[in-house]
């Protein structure tokens with residue numbers, strides 16, 4: 235049995251991620267209207283943000299969760315692409331002047347800087363909408379009919395989860411908040427969609443209820459660890475972030491793990507969350523190898 239405490243060092247993670255990324259990119263090109271489709275501006279803006287060099291973490295986790303349950307990753311692909319569309323919409327809207335007002339993302343000018351605010355709002359709206367169009371094309375099972383897949387996606391993106399996290403984040407700007415409130419934000423803003431990606435992967439493979447519970451524990455812990463690491467990278471990797479805000483007024487201070495508990499304690503918390511995620515994978519045995527390697531990669535990442 236694979237040890238629960240760390241990932242398999244012989245797992246070819248780089249080539250695994252590169253191959254999954256190719257599948258996902260091909261899927262997104264297939265499911266989205268081509269960039270030349272009229273009116274071309276909106277479709278070009280959607281493609282611009284979708285193919286801007288994102289890490290594809292959520293869709294890769296979705297495919298890996300399907301494999302962990304013995305499923306065919308090809309059957310998880312529409313759901314994986316749907317999650318990536320929702321993720322990209324949230325970034326496009328988050329960058330808008332009315333929200334974070336960022337000029338750069340992933341090292342390139344943000345959508346509204348290239349296409350204007352109106353088109354960026356609409357590109358985000360269209361990415362959110364197309365996510366459901368794509369998800370509706372996935373295969374349903376008697377245990378997981380389309381109704382449930384769509385419900386899963388809508389809940390994660392809605393005003394109790396992703397949007398709730400964004401609202402709480404906006405409302406906490408410039409305030410000092412307790413750790414409990416920061417966790418509330420992280421669970422919704424980041425962990426909910428990541429967990430949804432993993433659960434949808436399991437559902438696409440007709441997983442058992444026990445497997446779904448295990449995937450939920452894995453996804454929520456990895457999702458929280460991901461955001462704690464994001465907070466850490468925000469202060470340790472300043473060059474790119476400084477580039478993002480260059481020439482602008484200093485932004486309102488946001489609550490982060492390092493600000494509340496310090497850098498070292500934040501690293502410990504991310505480690506502990508990842509250990510919990512590993513423990514959740516025990517029932518999958520060797521089939522959980524890719525998920526384990528991905529969780530470890532997310533903990534050690536530098537971007």
Ligand code: GRG
Pocket residue numbers: 287288289290291323324325327328340396397400423424460461464537
């Ligand atoms: C506007 C509805 C709405 C929600 C916005 C996702 C989000 C909520 C805000 C973006 C800013 C942020 C720090 C979000 C937390 C989640 C997160 C770390 C997103 C970045 O995810 P990565 O690193 O991005 O996977 P790439 O670029 O690799 O796809």
